Amino acid sequence: MLTFILKRLALALPTLFVITFVVFVIARLAPSSPIDILAEKAAPEVRRQLEHQYGLDKPYPIQYLNYVGNIVLHGDFGRSFARGQQPVTEMIAHDFPVTAQLAVSAMLFALLVGIPIGALSALNHNSWFDRAAMAVVVALVSVPSIVLGPLLVLIVAVRLRLLPVSGWEMLDVYSLGGHLHFKIVDPHYLVLPTITLGARSAALIARFMRASLLDVLRQDYLRTAMAKGLSRGKAVWRHALKNAFLPVLTVIGTNFGTLLTGAFVIETLFQVPGIGFESINSISKRDYPVIQGMTLLVAVIFILVNLAVDILYGVVDPRVRTQEARA
Amino acid sequence: MNENQGRHGSGEENPEVVFGAGTDADLELHGNGEEAETVAETNESPDADIRVDLPADLTEGSETVIHGRAVSPGADAWRRLRRNPIAVLCGGYILLVVLTALFANFIAPYAYDFQDTRRYASLPAPPDHLHLLGTDNLGQDVLTRLLYGARVSLGVAVIVIVIEGAIGITLGLIAGYRGGKTDLALMRLTDVIFAFPDLLLAILIRAVMTSGNRALPPAVNLGSLFFALGIVGWPALARLVRGQALSLREKEYIEAARAIGVREGQILRRHLLPNLLGPIIVQVTQDVAGVILAEATLSFLGLGVQAPFPSWGRMINDALSYKESHPLLLIAPSLLLALTVMAFNFFGDALRDALDPRLRQ
Numbered sequence: 001m002l003t004f005i006l007k008r009l010a011l012a013l014p015t016l017f018v019i020t021f022v023v024f025v026i027a028r029l030a031p032s033s034p035i036d037i038l039a040e041k042a043a044p045e046v047r048r049q050l051e052h053q054y055g056l057d058k059p060y061p062i063q064y065l066n067y068v069g070n071i072v073l074h075g076d077f078g079r080s081f082a083r084g085q086q087p088v089t090e091m092i093a094h095d096f097p098v099t100a101q102l103a104v105s106a107m108l109f110a111l112l113v114g115i116p117i118g119a120l121s122a123l124n125h126n127s128w129f130d131r132a133a134m135a136v137v138v139a140l141v142s143v144p145s146i147v148l149g150p151l152l153v154l155i156v157a158v159r160l161r162l163l164p165v166s167g168w169e170m171l172d173v174y175s176l177g178g179h180l181h182f183k184i185v186d187p188h189y190l191v192l193p194t195i196t197l198g199a200r201s202a203a204l205i206a207r208f209m210r211a212s213l214l215d216v217l218r219q220d221y222l223r224t225a226m227a228k229g230l231s232r233g234k235a236v237w238r239h240a241l242k243n244a245f246l247p248v249l250t251v252i253g254t255n256f257g258t259l260l261t262g263a264f265v266i267e268t269l270f271q272v273p274g275i276g277f278e279s280i281n282s283i284s285k286r287d288y289p290v291i292q293g294m295t296l297l298v299a300v301i302f303i304l305v306n307l308a309v310d311i312l313y314g315v316v317d318p319r320v321r322t323q324e325a326r327a
Numbered sequence: 328m329n330e331n332q333g334r335h336g337s338g339e340e341n342p343e344v345v346f347g348a349g350t351d352a353d354l355e356l357h358g359n360g361e362e363a364e365t366v367a368e369t370n371e372s373p374d375a376d377i378r379v380d381l382p383a384d385l386t387e388g389s390e391t392v393i394h395g396r397a398v399s400p401g402a403d404a405w406r407r408l409r410r411n412p413i414a415v416l417c418g419g420y421i422l423l424v425v426l427t428a429l430f431a432n433f434i435a436p437y438a439y440d441f442q443d444t445r446r447y448a449s450l451p452a453p454p455d456h457l458h459l460l461g462t463d464n465l466g467q468d469v470l471t472r473l474l475y476g477a478r479v480s481l482g483v484a485v486i487v488i489v490i491e492g493a494i495g496i497t498l499g500l501i502a503g504y505r506g507g508k509t510d511l512a513l514m515r516l517t518d519v520i521f522a523f524p525d526l527l528l529a530i531l532i533r534a535v536m537t538s539g540n541r542a543l544p545p546a547v548n549l550g551s552l553f554f555a556l557g558i559v560g561w562p563a564l565a566r567l568v569r570g571q572a573l574s575l576r577e578k579e580y581i582e583a584a585r586a587i588g589v590r591e592g593q594i595l596r597r598h599l600l601p602n603l604l605g606p607i608i609v610q611v612t613q614d615v616a617g618v619i620l621a622e623a624t625l626s627f628l629g630l631g632v633q634a635p636f637p638s639w640g641r642m643i644n645d646a647l648s649y650k651e652s653h654p655l656l657l658i659a660p661s662l663l664l665a666l667t668v669m670a671f672n673f674f675g676d677a678l679r680d681a682l683d684p685r686l687r688q
Contacts, residue, residue: 022523026535029536031547142665142669142672142673143665144624144668146623146643146664147661147664154650154657158651257527258525265627268627283537283630291535298524
């Protein structure tokens with residue numbers, strides 16, 4: 001088991017480094033240097049001084065090593081140009097919890113909607129429910145979030161006035177007689193962004209769950225379970241669901257990245273102050289260290305989540321481990 | 328198989344002599360190949376469609392023999408496609424969008440950057456007899472912008488698909504055919520691009536490119552948009568082509584081609600590629616949906632096509648400010664974008680079913 005985990009880690013590490021490299025190179029492609037943006041009309045001496053201060057006068061390989069070194073050793077993603085030299089790390093610490101809440105609630109929504117619908121479709125294969133559910137699923141997979149979001153807002157918020165159009169409000173929660181105090185987001189503001197962000201994932205999960213369960217239902221061990229006297233319901237509950245869920249796990253991993261990137265769109269759409277919203281705002285302020293840092297963060301999280309899914313897969317399914325050992 | 332290769336290999340000290348001998352060797356080879364294919368097919372499933380699996384260069388070479396039995400694989404797939412009502416519906420819609428994109432300047436009632444100053448009041452106006460879908464906050468005719476939007480969407484899609492096709496197909500073919508270390512290195516590269524979730528890399532590239540003080544020349548600006556979308560799209564295609572090439576390179580007709588000394592580039596282009604066209608066409612059709620969506624998303628974020636060119640994505644974003652007073656402004660481009668993406672997705676699915684009936688089960 002430990003070797004399995006170590007092997008996976010060893011595979012992920014080079015990818016992480018190459019990603020820092022790609023992000024670094026893209027930043028150097030920028031038509032204007034950071035100094036152009038920081039000090040547009042400064043005298044040449046001032047520019048040279050600034051270049052020296054930021055280490056931009058050093059050769060590119062050294063700059064890259066400094067960049068990676070700062071991230072790894074000090075957790076330093078650079079500084080914002082626009083916001084008076086505020087460290088990007090600070091901005092991430094401030095904005096990321098918002099994005100994380102949104103992404104996690106969207107994933108929960110996708111799981112809670114997708115798995116039951118997929119399972120019920122498979123158990124009632126070719127019934128009217130199956131057909132209707134799959135028609136909705138096929139449509140949802142294709143509907144872009146920049147279409148779904150505005151339409152939901154138009155119907156639910158503007159016409160029916162059930163929920164706020166956009167924004168993000170925090171609630172103070174006191175419990176244990178006022179001893180424990182924490183802030184959570186007002187659920188009213190969470191509903192529409194969550195549905196918009198999670199709809200496509202819910203549809204994909206439903207589709208995978210259905211296919212996977214249909215496959216499992218045809219297996220011999222399920223027939224054996226029923227032959228030894230288990231009712232169909234019990235056989236499905238005890239034997240089929242767990243096995244059918246395994247492929248869905250992979251979908252969750254790959255979809256988490258989609259959710260994080262989707263947050264860029266959803267946060268812009270609903271004015272949710274997360275990293276996506278900040279990044280897009282920073283573009284108009286030509287503040288690319290911010291978007292650079294946040295992109296890197298999202299890519300790293302994506303890799304780590306997939307690593308976790310991979311490892312979890314090995315933990316849940318012994319067959320994966322043995323295959324790995326043989327290869 | 329190995330025996331076969333050995334025999335050919337030792338017999339021909341100078342491959343060019345074989346080339347000099349010309350078409351005779353070629354023809355003979357095709358005959359052998361066909362036999363082997365047919366046998367293999369029948370073994371798998373007796374009543375399967377033999378024509379589907381035949382290499383394209385082979386069907387060309389021995390057309391008369393094949394025609395004796397049935398129609399060509401292309402005509403067969405076309406027949407299946409026509410019988411699928413969803414495919415016909417989506418295909419018809421796609422044709423309509425393509426025609427709109429091509430002839431937008433004839434169909435559209437106004438020029439794409441025309442601002443109607445009579446009603447220019449920095450607020451959108453509802454539909455009337457002059458502007459069938461109303462005007463936006465700049466006094467621009469919404470219908471015109473939608474029609475030209477089709478041109479922008481499809482234009483970007485075509486160019487980006489060409490870019491990702493050139494990279495993805497080439498690298499996939501080389502990785503799959505060569506195998507070994509080349510394969511490993513190229514697949515690691517695709518893994519890295521895949522490690523960026525979805526559009527993130529494109530967002531980063533566009534954000535950095537548009538962050539300068541100086542306005543970019545239009546060519547550089549558009550170029551970086553195509554580059555950003557193309558660089559994100561090619562790995563999926565490369566993986567697909569590589570997987571197919573990996574299994575095809577073991578086929579007898581490839582081995583035979585190698586044995587008579589056909590050069591690698593020639594094998595990739597003339598023998599491997601034609602047999603991969605089916606899966607590539609399916610993937611590309613669905614990629615069109617992906618690219619249209621990606622362009623719309625980037626434009627929605629302000630990172631896509633720049634004004635005065637219309638883009639459905641930016642029209643959606645612009646309309647958000649007026650969603651309460653002028654919902655039509657928001658609904659029209661949303662509907663068009665969703666329908667177009669859906670049509671390409673469904674058509675891709677239908678194409679796959681038509682090209683490979685075995686997948687349907």
